[in-house]
Amino acid sequence: MKKQAGQRRRRFWVLIGGALTLSLSACGGGSSTTASTAQTVTTAPTTTTAPTTPTDTFTALRAATTIDPAALANYATPTLPAYYDATVGQQDNIPGNNQTNDRLATLGRVLFYDKQLSLNRTVACASCHQQSAGFDDPRRFSIGFSGSTFTSAHAMRLGNIRYWRPGSMFWDRRAASVELQVSHPITNAIEMGFDASNGGITALITRLQAIGYYQELFTFAFGDSTITEDRLQRALANFERAMISSASRWDTAYAQVFSAAAPNRGLDTPLPGFSAVEERGHQLFMTPRANGGAGCAACHVPPTFALAANSQSNGLDAGETRIFKSPSLKNIGLSKFFMHDGRFSTLAEVIEFYDNGVQAGPALDNRLTGANGAPRRLNLSPADKAALEAFLLTLTDTNLTSDPRFSNPFR
Numbered sequence: 058m059k060k061q062a063g064q065r066r067r068r069f070w071v072l073i074g075g076a077l078t079l080s081l082s083a084c085g086g087g088s089s090t091t092a093s094t095a096q097t098v099t100t101a102p103t104t105t106t107a108p109t110t111p112t113d114t115f116t117a118l119r120a121a122t123t124i125d126p127a128a129l130a131n132y133a134t135p136t137l138p139a140y141y142d143a144t145v146g147q148q149d150n151i152p153g154n155n156q157t158n159d160r161l162a163t164l165g166r167v168l169f170y171d172k173q174l175s176l177n178r179t180v181a182c183a184s185c186h187q188q189s190a191g192f193d194d195p196r197r198f199s200i201g202f203s204g205s206t207f208t209s210a211h212a213m214r215l216g217n218i219r220y221w222r223p224g225s226m227f228w229d230r231r232a233a234s235v236e237l238q239v240s241h242p243i244t245n246a247i248e249m250g251f252d253a254s255n256g257g258i259t260a261l262i263t264r265l266q267a268i269g270y271y272q273e274l275f276t277f278a279f280g281d282s283t284i285t286e287d288r289l290q291r292a293l294a295n296f297e298r299a300m301i302s303s304a305s306r307w308d309t310a311y312a313q314v315f316s317a318a319a320p321n322r323g324l325d326t327p328l329p330g331f332s333a334v335e336e337r338g339h340q341l342f343m344t345p346r347a348n349g350g351a352g353c354a355a356c357h358v359p360p361t362f363a364l365a366a367n368s369q370s371n372g373l374d375a376g377e378t379r380i381f382k383s384p385s386l387k388n389i390g391l392s393k394f395f396m397h398d399g400r401f402s403t404l405a406e407v408i409e410f411y412d413n414g415v416q417a418g419p420a421l422d423n424r425l426t427g428a429n430g431a432p433r434r435l436n437l438s439p440a441d442k443a444a445l446e447a448f449l450l451t452l453t454d455t456n457l458t459s460d461p462r463f464s465n466p467f468r
């Protein structure tokens with residue numbers, strides 16, 4: 058149901074080809090390397106499913122991984138709760154030419170876990186985006202391929218990235234889409250090392266082209282074994298968008314009270330199975346500031362908890378001109394560091410910040426200002442702060458963190 062509505066809407070996802078360049082650097086933010094030339098994303102619908110049943114024996118793939126091409130995991134048609142309906146589908150950033158597809162997502166999974174993607178074969182995407190941590194990195198700053206240099210931004214959880222409507226990736230939104238994001242860590246001098254001085258993404262493509270399981274997988278996914286930057290981007294993005302979080306304790310409870318016809322879709326309805334503290338936190342999160350709540354849901358929008366498309370700065374630093382985004386708050390309880398620079402190491406600190414630490418600045422969102430335009434103060438009681446934290450912990454989704462579809466496929 059969600060899929061059909063999404064497909065119709067996705068037709069107008071267009072990137073004007075050719076002239077698009079990304080001026081910012083790499084995955085780690087603020088590092089000194091320059092990004093590879095941005096790929097053009099064509100709008101022509103491309104066949105991504107090889108039409109026939111596989112005739113290949115996949116000898117190399119079977120030797121290297123546990124994947125069975127004859128019994129692929131289901132990425133394209135997951136069973137989602139009823140509230141993942143057309144309303145949520147409106148937030149979906151899947152482009153028309155990269156609909157979720159089991160073969161592409163399977164290829165994306167192999168790429169995501171493959172250390173061949175880093176110059177010295179020590180780091181995979183999954184090194185910094187660990188499934189057990191909600192695809193976050195338990196470290197404040199991630200360690201790059203050299204083993205001794207660090208990213209300058211904290212890594213991001215990847216659950217529900219598809220429901221961030223603008224589709225732009227990184228804390229500072231500098232990659233225009235999930236597809237275009239893919240090349241950044243690969244060509245970053247700190248993260249995976251295929252920067253211009255090491256041959257760029259072309260050097261990686263040459264390497265992958267010689268690997269048997271990629272010859273098999275690219276043929277399986279695209280009909281021939283040619284590897285291009287565009288195909289790498291589409292496969293990895295396809296896999297990442299399949300990482301939907303819909304099975305936290307909050308989801309289980311909300312599923313019982315959701316009704317599309319109810320006021321606010323039942324989001325304010327008391328939740329079965331929630332403790333009094335969790336329920337208090339739930340109410341504070343969902344209720345607008347004007348009605349005595351903490352107003353969090355205005356930006357971290359349920360049921361996906363991805364950021365509202367129109368969110369401005371949350372005022373971490375006085376005078377901030379940049380407008381950061383947040384990943385979905387699903388699995389926030391599995392993260393060890395919070396915000397773009399990982400400045401907070403407990404949720405209590407995050408809540409303390411929203412209570413009384415929001416700073417004035419030109420980019421500050423007016424949902425975080427008071428009547429006089431100054432940063433608002435929530436003045437929450439200690440009990441309410443604890444309640445808000447207890448609610449955030451109900452967003453932990455261990456289905457996503459243990460789902461074999463997103464696990465390491467290598468033997």
Ligand code: HEC
Pocket residue numbers: 083084085086087169174180181182183184185186199200201202208209210211212213214215218225226227228229235238239242243247248249293297383384
């Ligand atoms: C060395 C650690 C490291 C590696 C390797 C790495 N990443 Fe990241 N990733 C990060 C960091 C740090 C950020 C945040 C960077 C920023 O915003 O400047 C990030 C951000 C992202 C985001 C943005 C999420 C959002 O909501 O905006 C995506 C998607 C992502 N990475 C996917 C990947 C993929 C795919 C790979 C492999 C091709 C990869 N990463 C490799 C550390 C890493």
Ligand code: HEC
Pocket residue numbers: 214228342351352353354355356357368369370371373381382383384386389392394395396397398407408411422423424425445
């Ligand atoms: C104006 C929109 C807005 C409102 C309202 C808002 N936030 Fe945020 N939130 C953001 C933005 C933007 C970020 C990312 C900021 C950054 O890292 O630079 C963020 C980050 C966070 C993070 C850290 C995410 C991570 O992965 O590190 C948490 C936790 C969080 N917010 C919780 C809350 C809570 C709880 C409330 C209510 C008290 C709230 N937010 C209200 C916009 C908002």
